[in-house]
Amino acid sequence: MALxxxxxxxxxxxIALFFVKKDWTIKQKKWLSxxxxxxxVFLSIDIFLVINYESSYRTIWVDRVFSISFxxxxxxxxxxxxxxxxxxxxxxxxxxxxxxxxxSLTFLIDRIFFILVASPLLATVICPTTYYSDNAYEIxxxxxxxxxxxxxxxxxxxxxxxxxxxxxxxxxxxxxxxxNILTTNKDSTKITVDIDGRVSNLTFRK
Numbered sequence: 647m648a649l650x651x652x653x654x655x656x657x658x659x660x661i662a663l664f665f666v667k668k669d670w671t672i673k674q675k676k677w678l679s680x681x682x683x684x685x686x687v688f689l690s691i692d693i694f695l696v697i698n699y700e701s702s703y704r705t706i707w708v709d710r711v712f713s714i715s716f717x718x719x720x721x722x723x724x725x726x727x728x729x730x731x732x733x734x735x736x737x738x739x740x741x742x743x744x745x746x747x748x749x750s751l752t753f754l755i756d757r758i759f760f761i762l763v764a765s766p767l768l769a770t771v772i773c774p775t776t777y778y779s780d781n782a783y784e785i786x787x788x789x790x791x792x793x794x795x796x797x798x799x800x801x802x803x804x805x806x807x808x809x810x811x812x813x814x815x816x817x818x819x820x821x822x823x824x825x826n827i828l829t830t831n832k833d834s835t836k837i838t839v840d841i842d843g844r845v846s847n848l849t850f851r852k
Contacts, residue, residue: 649710656718657746664725664743675730678723685716717742774798778822778839785825785839787817799835799850810835811850818846 692709695701703709720742728736777797778785784800784807797813811834824840834851 649707649714653714653718656714657721660718660721660725660743661747663722670726675723675727678719678726681715682719682723685712685719688712689716717746721746775817777817777820778825780825783825785822788812797848797850799837811852814849814851 688703689709689712692702692712695703720739724731724736724739724743728740731739774787776784776786782802784802786798786800788796788798795817797815797817799810799813800807801810818841820842822839822841824838824845826838828836828838828847830836832852834849836847836849838845838847840846
């Protein structure tokens with residue numbers, strides 16, 4: 647877990663430096679080039695060992711450190727010296743800068759698209775948990791994947807039901823009984839209920 651955190655931290659720093667308006671020195675560019683080339687050489691050797699001898703550098707850290715230094719040095723070269731790079735170099739180093747951003751966006755879009763497409767089905771099959779129910783009222787959890795686990799107070803009629811409000815507090819697990827309404831107005835309803843032998847006051851707001 648440490649290496650992903652290090653990589654993400656260094657890449658965020660690289661993005662921040664992208665927007666820094668400063669003339670970086672040729673010496674700094676050379677050092678980045680040295681790091682990039684050395685990392686590429688050691689990565690190439692590692693790939694050669696894996697393909698031909700099913701071997702690699704000792705410990706799990708070495709090849710990954712070279713991979714991180716390879717991509718970060720390339721992204722930094724684009725972030726700091728993009729104005730002085732040739733077209734071919736801009737494409738090469740620009741790929742290392744934009745690829746992690748594109749990969750992150752793809753991951754997020756995939757999750758968001760799944761939620762949007764599947765939400766009608768999930769809303770249908772996911773049932774809220776009922777904590778208390780009688781002929782007139784019911785206390786249950788809110789329904790939905792993205793909603794916080796809050797309580798909802800429902801008032802029943804013969805064929806329909808209406809939501810009176812959602813609780814300020816998160817749902818408390820337990821056996822609910824001795825339900826009683828204390829006060830009610832146009833904005834909120836306060837109740838008292840016994841939860842596992844302990845009397846609790848809950849507020850449901852519209």
